Amino acid sequence: MTTSKFQHIGWNEVYKVAVRGLKVFLFYLSVLSLCRVIFIYILREYMGAGVTSGDIWLAIFGGSRLSVQTAGIMTLVVLVPYVVVSIFHSKAGKKVFKILNAVVASVTTILFFASIPYYHQFHSRFHQILFNAVNDDMYALLVSLVQEFNLPVRLLGALVVGFGLYWSLNRFLDFQLAKKLKLDGFFASRGKPGIWAERIIVISVFYLVARLVFFGGSLSWENSVNWENAGITKDQFLNEAILDDYQAVYRGYRMNGRLLSSEGLDFTTEQIRSLAAHMANRPADSDDLTVYLTRTAQGPAINRPKHIFVILSESYANWPLLDKYANLHIADEVKRIIDEDDTAYCRSFLPNGGSTVSAVTGVVTGLADSNLYLTTMPESFKAPYPTAIAPQMKQLGYETNFWYAGPATWERIEPFTLAQGFDHFYGKGNMPAEATGSVWGCDDEYLYQAVLAGVSPDKSSFNVVLNVSNHSPFNVDLASKGFDSSKVVAGLPAEEQDNFELINQLGHFWYADREIGKFIRTIKKIYPDSLIIVVGDHAERYNIDKKPSVYERFGVPFIVTGKGVTKDMLIPKAAGSHIDIGPTIIELIAPKGYKYLSIGSSLTRHNTMGVNYAVWFTHDYYGEADVLPLVPTAIDDQPGPAVDTMELQIYIDTVRALSWWVPKYGMILDQGRLEGNK
Template sequence: MFSDFFLGMQQDLKVFLLPPVLCAVFRLIFILVYRPKKSPRGEWRKWITCFRYAFWWGMDFNAYVFLIPLILVSIPGAFLPVYFAMGDGVRMGLLLVYAAALYTAFIAKMVFYAHFHDTFNQTIWLGKNADKRNFADIFFHQNHGAWLLLGYLPYLAFCWAAGNALLSLPSFSYPIVTEGVGQYAINTLVFIAAILLFYWLRYGGTLRHRLKPEWDEVPPLVKEDAVLGKASIDDLIALEMVWKRPVQEVLHHSDEESREILASVLPKNFAAYAPLEAFKRTAQGARITPPRHIFFLLGESYGQVFFDDPYRDLNLMEAGTQFRAEPHTVSINNFISSGMISQPSLVSLLLGIYDADLELNENVLFWNHTLPTSLPLQLKALGYHTSFWYGGGLNWGSLVHFIPALGFDAAYGGTDICMNDAPRTWLGVYDHLFLAEAARRIRAEGKAQPSFHFLYTTSNHGPFRIPIEEYGFDAARLNPAMAAALEKNAAKYRGLGCAWYADWALCRFIDEMREAFPDSLFIVTGDHMGGEVPLVEGVTERQELLLRERILTAFSLYHPELTPEHLEYNTIGGHMNILPTLIELIAPKGTSYYAIEKPLTERIDHIVTPYAWLTRGEIGFYRERAAQELTVTAGMLPWMFDTERFTAERDAYVELTAYYVRHPELLMKR
């Protein structure tokens, strides 16, 4: 009986060999059709890396070509001799169904790329309510649809012949190694090995799910090539990625609906075709001497909670607390991020409008165009040379394409500028090493031209495996009670240690740059609240975070002429207030600029993002329809549920982003 299973399993493996070959052929056709340079001459490493990575990533689907017949044919065939005899016919039927799916996805991708210069993306969702007759007309008369459909016949005939040829290859007979219980044990191990083989294939040649191939991990030399980068994604994988991220309903709105929704943030009777024109402002005149160097530090998971009074004695923000206490550092302790996760937060800060989870950095339109609200674009207009520095690789989030389109003059990835053997997490090079190399290069640039540097760190992120003790983390020195409480909680110990380390690395960079360039202006904030929270059992009063502690990020501003009076009106703020604040502090009077929010030099009564709202006395979270009093306390605060405020304003900001996605003709060519 088990010998039949063993023979059937080999047949399943033979059938499995064909789909990866088909995917590779489709990949090659795509490259040869759409890539300007058709030959790999001089680029063999890039091509080989593309096909290698795509092969393993494609196993996310292709591995099931082994598993499904194993379950549906080989296992029952081991018990049913009649079914075993017809097993190859069933395998061929399953193979042809899957092969047809591969071909369908391939021709759909080819057509889609011809129209949108991109593989499958969220635009697919826009076809739901489109004129299907128009689609058919385009398909048959523009994309040679009849020939593509006729292609099923020779294609499936080839698959049938190739599949039968593979199945006819000789198989190994099942060896009898021992008898009785020993043979049953070996049979069990063979069955388990077959299951492990499936998972090893599906996870891309590893049994660790965390190492499974995905878009963010596509090697940079492949991802920086627009066609090869897209070719590294098998067609079914690309469709799955779109399916997992359905487009928001906002992208279905008509222009008439948009005008109604945008009315809550636009001036009355504003009728311009480009709504961002309503957010054009005029600077009132510089409040400080314009610095030669501006540093915008965005710290991974750099939350306000670590600075709050209930956790201050933990001394986790040892360096940051000293920096905040300086007379020319101004901090706002109620500061809200523009995104709940990294990419929307970063994109919103740089582009000047809320990303609203529309993943503008992954939208090919924003790889060659931008908006007038762009942060680097507006600083370039003030005479600054702009540079972007990221601790990881610029292939993450398609930054290699998105960052130049924003108007940055230069972009650097930590994995590129640091030594190849520089220690790193799975996100990027250790913060202090990345920032040290960035500092070295910035000093080497000198003072000839005013410069703006946006630096984004990565280390304060799970799984928190940085050797924090080597860099000075000593829990007993910071707080003996905390050290004792963390003795049996290694995960929290390492998480809080990484928070301390990230803060130390940021402030060390600040000190180094202030010594080199004393007139510098520093903006310090976090991408979002995250990482390990400073709730330590037996030390802190609560074991549950307040809403403000879950959401608010840190914010500090430093310049040798800055005083609290410059921002005296405000106890609240948000990411989208940073750009106009910077302009109002340094720009000459009469300078025109774009910003969707007011500067912190003016009184702000409330902040609204696509995710949350903030007033001087309350914080609310739209996803949970809940709110709490905006109070720093060691105790617990009551919740207000089924509560939403400023929803019209929230909807308008999301609509503003969607409007420009739907109207690419309004984007600025880089």
């Protein structure tokens, strides 16, 4: 029989395939487990103080159980095509087997090499933000990876190691353990019964492994392990290390799928009606959400400002403003503004999500991050959502402008903001010709220069200003801007004083802070009757503390400054998130009786809670939003009164339910629409 004809499949062939499959499986399982050990060792500084060797071994063992399934899938990827092709052409089957193993080995090492800097950035193994790149500026992203993370070097290193894995696998496949142990002679000496015994043992082991793979490291569904239940240690870092890179990517894929399809939010219209009514403190007697979301302004707290500026600052976290980090001197300008008499500051404020696009959608639409990707939804481009800020500011007599330092194509930001009611959008193409910057956009000073030149003294304007300099690839020429790195170094822990990458990142925070201060001082001089809001777009990027608290990891500042603002303008226990910016501004400036729609609430009236996709804040406590029951952790050593966790849970459900229903189904509660989309 020639190799080009259909091959007969007998027990001997099945036995050989089973042996080869077991070897491939064992090899990949060993590689994944070794990668986990190396990952833990390299990033060991992220482990909590109370971690013991027992915790580490638990993570390694639990991770190996999880990787049983991963290794099984990797084996199937190379084994199934090999078997299918070999049925028709044995030599071609062997080539396919080798090519697929080379690909799998390369992908495995590439993912591992990428996982280290990814964890440095996000304090997480791969998650759904990975898939946001599909909607991002791919060229800018690539340049950022090359400049900030040495992509060519890392990729070359990964491919070299991948080739080493491929070579090792081939040597392992050629290794005959039975011959070394002389077991083949043992079975062969017993004739056919011995040979059949050998084959039965191999097939039985193959079946056992297949069952472990199918049931996720267990022999039944009851004890299976998957990415959702793998966090079995008390340490956040070790729980992330349990996931191998493939499982982490799959987690990101699943979470992104839930975000895009609204999977995971399962509110009925009756529940939404009840939650909305509770929020509005009125009977649940209407299917029109307008009834519950309509607010009435209490009257202006300050004289009508000529111009309003909302500075949505890239990666401007709250932790550098804390006293414990004062020696870094990277937030001195904004701290000076906070200390001024015409400034109010909220220390407990949350971004809408972990990315800039979530911040944009939260500020622009007034909707919380609720498993929807608003900049990709057709509904976002039909008409402004009823809670959108721009149309309501236009009703108050303001021309509305959105200023972005980057390209208008990023996340469809220009058509999105215009569709949501802004009169004008200004992007990278509108910045000064001499502007320097990165692929993400121009340096902050040029953005503010464009805003100052574009604001008319003859028209009242509402402006959202989104900067980008405090973002990788972190290539602002800090030395030319006057950055004194020695001050930052002096404030760093000893083990970080030679960390030039971190110093450069902190220098970019210093630059963003300096430019905010300069811009605010200029605005107050030229337009003294302006109102200025400063808020970070997100904070989850880098920290001095390798194990930051949830408060330090997620919190952003919320600062209100301008003529007529007083330090006690925000309520004493104020807390909130991006969706509360719009109603806060409206309550500061709108005439008494003005009607507006909002899910969020003003921090000048009664808003004492904030929530986003992951965590919640009050003025004195924080916690994870999806841990039930809610577990409050005090921000300070001497916290205020205990949190009403039941009321907090109702608030979380209300914000999420309304922010999910309104953009997807509109303002009318109709169970039929919900059931029709299942």
